[in-house]
Amino acid sequence: MLGRPRPPRIARRRSKLHGWGVFALEPINKNRRIIDYAGELITHKESLERETRYLKRGQIWCFTVNRRWVRDANVGGNLARFINHACKPNCYTQIVGTTIWIRAARKIRAGEELTYDYHTDGEHVIPCRCRPGCGRKL
Numbered sequence: 001m002l003g004r005p006r007p008p009r010i011a012r013r014r015s016k017l018h019g020w021g022v023f024a025l026e027p028i029n030k031n032r033r034i035i036d037y038a039g040e041l042i043t044h045k046e047s048l049e050r051e052t053r054y055l056k057r058g059q060i061w062c063f064t065v066n067r068r069w070v071r072d073a074n075v076g077g078n079l080a081r082f083i084n085h086a087c088k089p090n091c092y093t094q095i096v097g098t099t100i101w102i103r104a105a106r107k108i109r110a111g112e113e114l115t116y117d118y119h120t121d122g123e124h125v126i127p128c129r130c131r132p133g134c135g136r137k138l
């Protein structure tokens with residue numbers, strides 16, 4: 001049947017990095033689209049107010065789409081909001097219009113945790129936990 005390519009099967013599980021994570025349930029080829037980062041489209045002004053609240057709880061939900069919009073995965077988010085940050089990730093993000101695609105940066109094995117670099121531009125108060133002694137602040 002023709003149509004959109006089937007997305008790879010992924011699932012939320014407990015992560016060794018931090019809280020929940022998202023894991024590949026099947027091998028994923030390099031550059032394959034895995035999932036879009038869903039969330040309410042809000043302005044940067046609104047995002048600043050919400051992020052201040054989220055950061056107090058050690059959470060990062062707001063993803064910058066462009067100069068005008070931010071997606072807040074705390075409202076209307078999908079599985080993508082549980083994908084953890086890593087400084088040497090196996091996924092990358094690609095923005096098409098207002099859609100944020102998470103794609104495989106290399107071939108990913110079944111059972112691997114998915115990660116991407118958050119490239120946060122905010123307060124940098126949350127210590128990165130991608131590996132022991134990383135030292136970066138998100």
Ligand SMILES: [Zn+2]
Nearest residue numbers: 087128130134
């Ligand atoms: Zn790190």
